Amino acid sequence: MTLAPYDDAAAGLLSCTIAGRIIRANRMLVRWVQHDTSLTGAALHDLLTPASLLFFEIQLRPLLALGRTVDGAFVTLQCRDGQQLPVLLNAVQPAGGDEVHMAMLLVREREEYEASLRQAQHAAEQALVIMAASARAQKMQAVGQMAAGIAHEFNNLLTVVRGNIDFAQQEVRSAMLEATSIGDDLDAALLATDKATDIVQHLLAFTGRQVVTRANVFLNDVVTSASHLFVHAFGRDVSWQTRLEPELWPITASADQMQHVVTNLVLNASDAVRQSGRAGIVMVSTENVGDWMMPSGRTADGVRLVVTDDGTGMTPDVSAQAIDPFFSTKGIGNGTGLGLSMVYGAVSALGGSLVIDSAPGAGTRVMVTLPRAG
Amino acid sequence: MPDSAPAAAALTRNNVRVSGRGTQPMLFAHGFGCDQAMWRFVAPAFEETHRVVRLDYIGSGSSDISAYDHSRYGTLDGYASDILEVCAALDLSDVVFVGHSVSAMIGMLAAIREPQRFARLVLVGPSPCYLNHPPAYSGGFNEDDLRGLLDMMEKNYTGWAGALAPVIVANADRPELSQELEASFCATDPVIAGHFARAMFLSDHRVDVPRVTTPSLIMQCAHDAIAPASVGQWLAQHLPNSTYHALQATGHCPHLTHPAETIEVLRRYLAAPPGAPVVATAA
Numbered sequence: 001m002t003l004a005p006y007d008d009a010a011a012g013l014l015s016c017t018i019a020g021r022i023i024r025a026n027r028m029l030v031r032w033v034q035h036d037t038s039l040t041g042a043a044l045h046d047l048l049t050p051a052s053l054l055f056f057e058i059q060l061r062p063l064l065a066l067g068r069t070v071d072g073a074f075v076t077l078q079c080r081d082g083q084q085l086p087v088l089l090n091a092v093q094p095a096g097g098d099e100v101h102m103a104m105l106l107v108r109e110r111e112e113y114e115a116s117l118r119q120a121q122h123a124a125e126q127a128l129v130i131m132a133a134s135a136r137a138q139k140m141q142a143v144g145q146m147a148a149g150i151a152h153e154f155n156n157l158l159t160v161v162r163g164n165i166d167f168a169q170q171e172v173r174s175a176m177l178e179a180t181s182i183g184d185d186l187d188a189a190l191l192a193t194d195k196a197t198d199i200v201q202h203l204l205a206f207t208g209r210q211v212v213t214r215a216n217v218f219l220n221d222v223v224t225s226a227s228h229l230f231v232h233a234f235g236r237d238v239s240w241q242t243r244l245e246p247e248l249w250p251i252t253a254s255a256d257q258m259q260h261v262v263t264n265l266v267l268n269a270s271d272a273v274r275q276s277g278r279a280g281i282v283m284v285s286t287e288n289v290g291d292w293m294m295p296s297g298r299t300a301d302g303v304r305l306v307v308t309d310d311g312t313g314m315t316p317d318v319s320a321q322a323i324d325p326f327f328s329t330k331g332i333g334n335g336t337g338l339g340l341s342m343v344y345g346a347v348s349a350l351g352g353s354l355v356i357d358s359a360p361g362a363g364t365r366v367m368v369t370l371p372r373a374g
Numbered sequence: 375m376p377d378s379a380p381a382a383a384a385l386t387r388n389n390v391r392v393s394g395r396g397t398q399p400m401l402f403a404h405g406f407g408c409d410q411a412m413w414r415f416v417a418p419a420f421e422e423t424h425r426v427v428r429l430d431y432i433g434s435g436s437s438d439i440s441a442y443d444h445s446r447y448g449t450l451d452g453y454a455s456d457i458l459e460v461c462a463a464l465d466l467s468d469v470v471f472v473g474h475s476v477s478a479m480i481g482m483l484a485a486i487r488e489p490q491r492f493a494r495l496v497l498v499g500p501s502p503c504y505l506n507h508p509p510a511y512s513g514g515f516n517e518d519d520l521r522g523l524l525d526m527m528e529k530n531y532t533g534w535a536g537a538l539a540p541v542i543v544a545n546a547d548r549p550e551l552s553q554e555l556e557a558s559f560c561a562t563d564p565v566i567a568g569h570f571a572r573a574m575f576l577s578d579h580r581v582d583v584p585r586v587t588t589p590s591l592i593m594q595c596a597h598d599a600i601a602p603a604s605v606g607q608w609l610a611q612h613l614p615n616s617t618y619h620a621l622q623a624t625g626h627c628p629h630l631t632h633p634a635e636t637i638e639v640l641r642r643y644l645a646a647p648p649g650a651p652v653v654a655t656a657a
Contacts, residue, residue: 019597045599049522050522050523051520051521051523054515054523054600055530057625057627058405058406058407058626059407061630062405062408062627063408065412065627065630065631066408066414074526074530076526
């Protein structure tokens with residue numbers, strides 16, 4: 001029997017048994033899938049792509065069997081000529097019956113449009129990620145330029161101040177030998193200028209514009225020789241462990257600067273442990289990294305220094321600002337906020353990378369990776 | 375006895391429901407894409423003789439999605455851990471585990487880890503690996519088919535089709551509207567479902583199969599597009615202490631489409647000694 005409204009409906013119509021044997025299908029559907037005359041007796045499975053068949057069996061079949069209507073599911077029909085037709089499927093299995101009734105609408109354009117939307121969304125997400133990274137790089141560059149400018153001006157002024165204090169001190173000493181308190185005042189002023197000079201050095205290191213002599217350096221030696229500087233500063237609640245790669249590759253750097261790097265990271269770590277109020281551990285390890293992706297995008301052999309603590313950890317906010325100059329968690333008077341920015345500057349100037357991995361309560365891990373010498 | 379706090383957490387997380395008057399526990403675990411509602415035609419038949427336990431995997435049904443852990447549920451082992459934690463929380467032993475589809479493999483993994491808990495495994499439409507590995511193994515699908523499925527799921531869950539977005543049930547606090555609550559069956563969290571599907575379809579657990587020692591029943595449907603007979607027969611050859619039974623039921627969900635035959639075969643298998651064939655039923 002043919003029924004014009006049924007056969008020529010602008011939709012594919014089909015009824016099948018719950019076992020998937022087709023009882024009737026309208027002419028429109030037959031035309032879509034390019035079967036010769038009729039689909040009666042064919043298997044529903046043969047009309048669906050493998051992915052659609054999987055989806056139908058695991059996802060739609062249970063819904064139908066439990067009496068729920070399938071309303072606008074997306075599946076793909078498999079045509080005779082190998083083409084695939086995307087359709088929206090409505091289906092129902094009337095209660096107590098053993099038949100499933102389906103209606104399908106062709107949605108090829110919509111599917112393509114949807115795919116292009118998804119692609120656009122994906123591209124936009126990628127662009128956002130790249131933008132955020134470049135904004136961060138620009139910010140660090142701007143901060144670096146500013147720091148370099150200030151440091152330069154400051155350094156000039158300090159040189160003048162220090163020279164004049166020196167002169168004054170000598171003149172005071174020779175003129176009035178008994179006036180020791182003035183000499184003490186001047187000593188204090190000198191000490192303060194030296195401290196200021198130190199800060200300037202740190203700023204210059206952050207900007208990577210400090211002139212340093214570089215040579216082959218073994219990070220293990222740096223860690224070992226630096227350890228006597230900080231171990232006594234730890235206190236009894238902080239224990240200390242090293243795991244050093246015995247065959248560690250050398251890097252090209254300044255040993256002094258590397259000592260600053262190690263000392264800064266380890267002291268930050270021990271502060272974090274102390275702030276947690278619990279006993280904790282600071283661990284320093286070194287390792288060789290083959291195929292390391294440098295910040296420049298090239299791959300090379302790298303040498304990695306990892307400083308891990310089980311202290312307070314940082315929120316993502318704090319961790320994102322950790323290397324900004326003058327950012328400090330230690331409260332006014334307890335830190336310059338330059339330690340980690342100095343480390344970042346020194347590491348960047350050497351072509352290395354610094355990664356901070358931290359979460360509140362879960363401790364912090366700082367990974368510094370530097371190119372292998374040679 | 376297990377610690378009560380984590381125990382209670384497992385019961386909430388997996389929306390565990392216990393019913394029945396028997397003592398031997400019968401744990402029903404649903405397949406992918408559905409929830410414990412899919413046992414409604416079969417499980418009640420065992421309430422007279424067993425302690426019937428049903429659960430929802432995380433992300434399905436009324437499970438507690440806040441307990442979701444992306445890395446834990448990246449493999450079927452995470453789901454097996456949930457089964458074992460539910461068993462521990464209810465202090466179950468001598469369990470008859472009934473798992474459909476992916477749950478069959480999850481049950482096998484759980485039984486490998488804690489064999490002392492399980493008396494029997496009933497595996498409905500099981501498959502240890504959905505991918506073809508020619509020439510030795512034919513799981514039924516190519517990697518492209520499975521990627522296509524994942525793509526299709528994404529379109530259906532989160533795209534414009536949205537046919538399977540979880541149904542939001544109003545008045546969930548009014549028990550008199552329980553009819554409407556039924557509408558929530560097979561509600562599935564889209565992100566978790568995608569991750570679950572990857573764990574299920576892209577994994578290969580064939581090496582685990584010979585490590586199962588618990589007696590088991592392989593219920594193989596006719597014309598099962600998901601777990602073809604070749605997979606059931608592979609399992610019968612490699613799964614120790616297993617009984618293979620070919621159902622007359624067709625499709626992948628005999629407990630939904632042919633509940634009477636499913637119940638009958640289950641009863642006969644449980645009545646026979648482990649390893650004995652299930653006597654053919656008059657279906």
